[in-house]
Amino acid sequence: MPLTTAADAHTAHNSHTVERAARTTQTAETTETAETATRAETTETAETAESAETTETAKAVGTAVLRLLLPHHRTADHGAAPAEAFPHQLHQIGAFVRRNEPIVLTLPGFPCKSPNPAKVLGHLPDQGERLSLAFLNSLCARIEEIHAPGARVVICSDGHVFGDLIRVPDEHIDAYSDELGRLIDELGLEHLSVFDLRDVLGDLPHSAKRAYVHDRYAPGLDELRAEVRADEHTLALYRGITRFLVDDTADFTGTRSALQRECRRRAYGVIQRSRAWGELIAEHHPGSVRLSIHPQAVGAPKFGIRLLDAPDVWVTPWHSAALHRPDGTWSLMPRARAERLGRLVHHEGRPSHFE
Numbered sequence: 001m002p003l004t005t006a007a008d009a010h011t012a013h014n015s016h017t018v019e020r021a022a023r024t025t026q027t028a029e030t031t032e033t034a035e036t037a038t039r040a041e042t043t044e045t046a047e048t049a050e051s052a053e054t055t056e057t058a059k060a061v062g063t064a065v066l067r068l069l070l071p072h073h074r075t076a077d078h079g080a081a082p083a084e085a086f087p088h089q090l091h092q093i094g095a096f097v098r099r100n101e102p103i104v105l106t107l108p109g110f111p112c113k114s115p116n117p118a119k120v121l122g123h124l125p126d127q128g129e130r131l132s133l134a135f136l137n138s139l140c141a142r143i144e145e146i147h148a149p150g151a152r153v154v155i156c157s158d159g160h161v162f163g164d165l166i167r168v169p170d171e172h173i174d175a176y177s178d179e180l181g182r183l184i185d186e187l188g189l190e191h192l193s194v195f196d197l198r199d200v201l202g203d204l205p206h207s208a209k210r211a212y213v214h215d216r217y218a219p220g221l222d223e224l225r226a227e228v229r230a231d232e233h234t235l236a237l238y239r240g241i242t243r244f245l246v247d248d249t250a251d252f253t254g255t256r257s258a259l260q261r262e263c264r265r266r267a268y269g270v271i272q273r274s275r276a277w278g279e280l281i282a283e284h285h286p287g288s289v290r291l292s293i294h295p296q297a298v299g300a301p302k303f304g305i306r307l308l309d310a311p312d313v314w315v316t317p318w319h320s321a322a323l324h325r326p327d328g329t330w331s332l333m334p335r336a337r338a339e340r341l342g343r344l345v346h347h348e349g350r351p352s353h354f355e
Helices: 006-072 087-098 127-146 159-166 170-186 197-201 206-217 221-230 232-248 256-284 335-341
Strands: 103-109 151-157 192-195 289-292 321-324 330-333 344-347 350-354
Touching: 006 087, 006 127, 087 103, 087 289, 103 127, 103 256, 127 151, 127 170, 127 192, 127 321, 127 330, 127 350, 151 170, 159 170, 159 206, 159 232, 159 256, 170 192, 197 206, 197 256, 206 256, 221 232, 221 256, 232 256, 256 289, 321 335, 330 335, 335 350
Parallel strands: 103 151, 103 289, 151 192, 321 350
Antiparallel strands: 321 330, 344 350
């Protein structure tokens, strides 16, 4: 048996030392890996809990916000519905709440005054619009009490979209929209703004703007006719718009039946342009909560909103005059009826309302 030399002993000693160091390093790395995994698991658990808490908070705030809107729901349905019956709006509101951002609500409407002088006081906004704008602003202020970042309503003034179909001159539409903006500034309605085709297409001729919106966004006429035949809500919308077009016509020289035929034809165009305008709004204001001045079914993607009290769910400030009742409340009705019930009041030299 060979003898072990000093060099061999030294080599063996070094080998054992390296092995011990390797084992120590491996143990340290294993411990560190375990600790890292534990920290990651703890962080993930905390983040999951925090996310769940944020989701529940957003849901609670969204429900509270929707409950502020529900008393003003414009619908042809009977009976009140709970907030849970509006999943589209809860989802949209909740997204803003989770991001801690102001809730953006878009409202297509405030296009121009009806061309029928038996229904309105003139072609500029009056007390009906002032009250409606103040109502929308106060609604946003109440939302701010629940959701600190607040809310804002973008009034998507759509008069130029329909001007040729509703027989209103484009200069009247411009004047109406400009006056809306002036009223918002004058009354200090900080939660409101106005959006119209000028914000999208600048100074293009009005006919070119309408053609652009229709060609790019509107559904086909055959498709819409089929929907009117098959869908009860679309049929009700078509009939309601037809009735408004008939009522808004003050200078038709033909027969009543001829007027109704023409208005039925134009009603399809109004719905096409309305759908097109809605698509354009969604493109420019993605994720916004879509309001509507038309009656909407419970649970529909659009939330119908009633601006002021009126005996007809279809009546708006731009199709009527405002009457101030003796008990202090306000109601919207055709001018011809309002002037039988009250005296005309002027504001800043213009007809404003009746009382």
